[in-house]
Amino acid sequence: MNRALPDVRLRVPSDEDAFAWHRIFDDPDVMKFHGGRAAELSVYEELTARQRRHDAERGFCLWTMLEESGEVIGFTGAQPWPREWGPEGEIEIGWRLGRAHWGKGYVTAAALATLERLRAAGVPRVVAMVMSADERSIAVTRRLGMEPAEVLTHPTLEEPAHCYRLDL
Numbered sequence: 001m002n003r004a005l006p007d008v009r010l011r012v013p014s015d016e017d018a019f020a021w022h023r024i025f026d027d028p029d030v031m032k033f034h035g036g037r038a039a040e041l042s043v044y045e046e047l048t049a050r051q052r053r054h055d056a057e058r059g060f061c062l063w064t065m066l067e068e069s070g071e072v073i074g075f076t077g078a079q080p081w082p083r084e085w086g087p088e089g090e091i092e093i094g095w096r097l098g099r100a101h102w103g104k105g106y107v108t109a110a111a112l113a114t115l116e117r118l119r120a121a122g123v124p125r126v127v128a129m130v131m132s133a134d135e136r137s138i139a140v141t142r143r144l145g146m147e148p149a150e151v152l153t154h155p156t157l158e159e160p161a162h163c164y165r166l167d168l
């Protein structure tokens, strides 16, 4: 890919970012691989608060992404795998982008910046869990040089989820 990556800014999610995430992710395309329905505001309040704790404890988290004008467009970053199934004990990289901003390379740019920050923090490897039908996320893992590893069944969605891995 020879196209220039877009400028994207990353910041630790603020209290207000919970409202922005709630608003921009309220879209069936965005939620297709997260149960299909918009999540409550309280989900994003808990998620953003948890990211502030990760930042304080580890120096990285799922960061709020802002485009050139300062508009919040989604999140990308890393956190300890948060569930009781799957790659427990690993650091996962994750992303979610408002529908209006797909197709411009924002998540690839933010994920590459995330990998640099994780290397600087001494994290040895990362995983990404991707639903097998989520072709856009699979394309992101490919652009990052991640390798497909084990396939698991998502316990509540009961669909295959693929674990991608990358040594840093």
Ligand SMILES: CC(C)(COP(=O)(O)OP(=O)(O)OC[C@H]1O[C@@H](n2cnc3c(N)ncnc32)[C@H](O)[C@@H]1OP(=O)(O)O)[C@@H](O)C(=O)NCCC(=O)NCCS
Binding pocket: 001, 002, 003, 004, 005, 006, 029, 030, 031, 032, 033, 094, 095, 096, 097, 098, 101, 102, 103, 104, 105, 106, 107, 108, 109, 129, 130, 131, 134, 136, 137, 139, 140, 143
């Ligand atoms: C997964 C998701 C983040 C991918 O978004 P995306 O815009 O396709 O990904 P990127 O930001 O990396 O951009 C890649 C796109 O920008 C284009 N692009 C433009 N310039 C580019 C550049 N310099 N580098 C890379 N891609 C570029 C690519 O061609 C590609 O578009 P295309 O597939 O239409 O050809 C988005 O679809 C999403 O949020 N989905 C919701 C579901 C979800 O959250 N999944 C994650 C669960 S793990």
